[in-house]
Amino acid sequence: MRCIFCKQDSSTSVSVEHIIPESLGNIDHVLPVGAVCDGCNQYFARKVERQLLESPMFRLLRADMAIPNKRGRIPPWVPTDGTDRPDYRQMGRFLAKVGLEVLAFKTLSVPGWNNELVDQPALEELRRFARYNEGPDWPFTVRSLHPVNAIFSDGNQSFELLHEFDILLTRSSEACLAVSIFGIEMVLNLGCRENDGFRRWLEENNWVSPLYVPRDA
Template sequence: MRCIFCKNDSSKSRSVEHIIPESLGNTTSILPKGVVCDACNNYFARKVEKPFLEAPALMSLRFHQAIPNKRSLIPPISGMLSPGFPVTAYRYTKRPFVGMIDVPSDAVEHIFQNDGGRLILPIGGQPPSDKIISRFLAKAAVETMAQRLLDTSGGIDYIVDRPELDPIRDHARRGNIPDWPHHSRRIYDMNETWIDEFGSEVQMVHESDILQTAWGEYFFVLAIFGLELVINYGGSEIEGYRRWLLENNGDSPLHIGKNKVNSRLRRATS
């Protein structure tokens, strides 16, 4: 077996690969050992996923949506207790909101003297850099294609041997293409709820698909809490996706045709 990124022998690799990180709620989209070698797996964790997940916008999202990391911990965020005391807020997976707040000693005195203070926590923040987002998408794009071909005889070798995929795999693994653009837009609110087949309200943490256009381009489409991110498999341009959107009334490929509201869900507000 060869790694789908570096193409080196990966038959002795011991790591499974999460296409979307566990810290974004992924427990099912996982590639078995050897599809991505241990060296590439470790590299992505340190150089691509870590800066993506630790950007302030993602830290805020993970806190407010109560998404635990591998150790079942929700990342804390920094906030403010009026009239201006810096605080750190923590959440716990089994509690509805803030579990604990670290406050400086002078803030404690203020709270007792003034009957409390207003807790202000940020929503949003600085997103990851465009290059980190692009490399994150490139990694997930190649891995999603590999996942599609896992049960096909010779499918992983097909991914490894396709020269057309060399630029996007190299961009993910080495970041050697300075400007590989992606398309970004919000397709529904991050707090949107949906009704599943059992009648329960759920949130869409992440969803993805591969779009093939009528003119032969392939795009990887990923939505994280309603933020749709798209990258072109074939090269560093995104105009083909904008063209597809114009021809499809701006609908997301994640929610039309075979993917209409995930085939199982409907909006709780509809």
């Protein structure tokens, strides 16, 4: 097994990579040991995710939803902290990380997925932006899909939606990550730094969320 970010042999790694941080309530969506090596796992936790989790907007959301971190603590937020969003570049790097990991997550059952992903030249720019902070900012779209604490029901069960993700393939064969965290949808093109293909897709699909389209659309 090789790490999908640094491409090094990761057969001695021991950590399990959470696609969305545990501190945002994710316990289910993880990659098998070695998909992301221990070094890259720690790098993203310290250099990318921590900045997002500590930003006023994320602290407010986590406090609102009462989501504890790994140590069981709910982060404090007071009105004077404000609601500033995380830094745009950091958020882009986080989405780039999530995008590559979702591609891995969705192909795990396909033999040879690891080599295919690690050696895929079309993903090189994304990989280098996420892991090595190279190149200009990577644009992504942001919009609200539902209120943060909306209650959904399915039969006699009701639930809150913390996060969802999927890969959208556009007519021009672009692959985009679509993710919703607490009802905020963010979409990032995995192949290059432009959103035109997703914009056209939105126009053709009445501005629905790619997360909520029927599978054959």
